[in-house]
Amino acid sequence: MPPVATPSLQFTFLGTGTSSGVPMIACPCEVCSSADSRDKRLRSALLVRSATTTLVVDTGPDFRYQMLRAGVRTLDGVVFTHPHKDHVAGLDDVRAYNYLQGTAMPLYANPLTIEALKREFFYAFAENKFSGVPNLELNTIGLEPFVVGDIPVTPIQVWHLRMPVLGFRFGDFTYITDANRIDESEKDKIRGSKVLVLNALRREKHISHFNLIEAMTLVRELEIPEAYFTHLSHQMGRHADVSADLPQGIHLAYDGLEIRC
Numbered sequence: 497m498p499p500v501a502t503p504s505l506q507f508t509f510l511g512t513g514t515s516s517g518v519p520m521i522a523c524p525c526e527v528c529s530s531a532d533s534r535d536k537r538l539r540s541a542l543l544v545r546s547a548t549t550t551l552v553v554d555t556g557p558d559f560r561y562q563m564l565r566a567g568v569r570t571l572d573g574v575v576f577t578h579p580h581k582d583h584v585a586g587l588d589d590v591r592a593y594n595y596l597q598g599t600a601m602p603l604y605a606n607p608l609t610i611e612a613l614k615r616e617f618f619y620a621f622a623e624n625k626f627s628g629v630p631n632l633e634l635n636t637i638g639l640e641p642f643v644v645g646d647i648p649v650t651p652i653q654v655w656h657l658r659m660p661v662l663g664f665r666f667g668d669f670t671y672i673t674d675a676n677r678i679d680e681s682e683k684d685k686i687r688g689s690k691v692l693v694l695n696a697l698r699r700e701k702h703i704s705h706f707n708l709i710e711a712m713t714l715v716r717e718l719e720i721p722e723a724y725f726t727h728l729s730h731q732m733g734r735h736a737d738v739s740a741d742l743p744q745g746i747h748l749a750y751d752g753l754e755i756r757c
Contacts, residue, residue: 559586
């Protein structure tokens with residue numbers, strides 16, 4: 497089968513924060529008390545749109561508000577990176593789309609995440625369902641490319657310490673979160689991207705996330721011309737301060753940022 501052509505795509509950062517979000521509850525630090533809107537970070541998620549298809553990557557705890565804030569009226573599918581709560585906890589709210597669109601919501605996830613979704617949202621998969629629960633269509637994915645509507649998706653396996661996590665390439669745009677290691681064979685899937693989104697939790701080293709230096713090193717290694725860092729904690733520092741020190745072509749993403757690629 498010939499490769500599927502990638503349409504023009506618009507990417508919107510629905511959230512760029514780590515699991516606690518920014519500001520973090522009860523924290524008085526300079527980042528959490530910042531008046532800069534770019535320092536207000538919901539949990540990490542991405543909106544991907546073509547002229548005819550809309551999908552999201554992950555449904556974290558802020559999913560409902562993210563959909564309202566971005567004005568997403570229709571949704572054609574959800575692609576999951578991994579089963580941690582800050583990436584799946586808002587799934588129940590897709591039932592609004594079930595009601596308005598009259599169809600099940602297609603979900604695309606690896607076996608580990610499928611297992612967690614069945615466990616966490618058991619009521620949606622019960623034999624005798626209660627009225628109004630989400631209507632979910634599970635699609636197990638591996639590392640083979642697949643298509644949602646007219647959007648081709650190439651999974652990329654990365655490592656979150658010992659947990660396999662999926663990143664995704666959409667044409668010339670690659671999105672990776674919750675990683676601290678990428679095998680050489682999977683790096684080859686990233687090479688040639690025009691834009692790379694990569695997690696960079698903080699400046700200090702972390703057990704399961706890239707830090708700022710590690711993320712920049714990987715961008716340079718893969719020779720990506722434009723990179724945006726996401727899944728940022730309040731320990732990274734204020735957006736304006738960190739951005740002033742970044743080299744050309746490397747940026748901190750922020751909630752609401754839109755990129756066409």
